Amino acid sequence: MAHFSPAQIITVLVENVGTGELWTDLGVTAQEVLMGFVIGALGGSLLGLLLWYSRFVADLSAPFITAIGSIPVLAVAPMMIIWFGTGLVSKVVIVAFSCVIVSLTNAYRGAQKVDTDLLDLMRSFGSSKTQAFTKAIVPGAMSWVIAGLKLNVGFAIIGAVVGEFISSSAGVGHMIVTGSSSFAMNQVLAGVVVVMAMVLVFGLLIDLLERVLLRWDRR
Numbered sequence: 001m002a003h004f005s006p007a008q009i010i011t012v013l014v015e016n017v018g019t020g021e022l023w024t025d026l027g028v029t030a031q032e033v034l035m036g037f038v039i040g041a042l043g044g045s046l047l048g049l050l051l052w053y054s055r056f057v058a059d060l061s062a063p064f065i066t067a068i069g070s071i072p073v074l075a076v077a078p079m080m081i082i083w084f085g086t087g088l089v090s091k092v093v094i095v096a097f098s099c100v101i102v103s104l105t106n107a108y109r110g111a112q113k114v115d116t117d118l119l120d121l122m123r124s125f126g127s128s129k130t131q132a133f134t135k136a137i138v139p140g141a142m143s144w145v146i147a148g149l150k151l152n153v154g155f156a157i158i159g160a161v162v163g164e165f166i167s168s169s170a171g172v173g174h175m176i177v178t179g180s181s182s183f184a185m186n187q188v189l190a191g192v193v194v195v196m197a198m199v200l201v202f203g204l205l206i207d208l209l210e211r212v213l214l215r216w217d218r219r
């Protein structure tokens with residue numbers, strides 16, 4: 001039975017830093033995560049908020065949203081690779097797919113939770129629906145949007161790694177697959193540690209974004 005220790009994992013990480021492979025893998029995966037996160041999580045949040053405009057469209061699309069959200073990313077990742085190739089675009093699409101439904105549903109629920117008395121008051125003063133959206137719905141749903149972004153940090157990184165598992169020449173997922181194929185378990189565990197570190201860093205960035213938005217909201 002193979003034995004692993006933190007020292008062995010650290011040795012692998014130090015060696016990869018020395019050769020530059022770790023920075024290359026990190027850069028590739030981080031680019032995929034950032035681009036897919038912006039498209040999927042932020043785009044999904046915007047779509048969820050916009051569904052507030054039409055309850056009919058929201059109710060009509062709800063079953064399709066639920067159905068799409070139930071599809072595992074492992075099931076669609078091979079199709080994305082076939083459709084969009086083995087490069088950056090396919091990984092970005094996989095990450096976006098992993099994020100969009102959670103952000104969409106969270107943002108829409110947040111929009112529905114906005115105080116109806118406030119909306120009635122704005123209507124009584126002649127506010128348009130667009131004014132109600134920008135002045136009440138968006139600020140009121142912001143905590144739900146941020147919660148969706150936090151949930152999607154892990155989904156985004158998992159999506160990128162899954163895409164790299166299937167087809168890639170670089171990235172943290174590629175690092176793990178390469179270690180698995182050669183039974184280098186220390187490299188596999190080193191890749192897992194890198195994934196965990198990425199989740200923590202991206203989570204801290206979302207926390208920073210939350211503080212900025214809340215400070216702006218108070219003003």
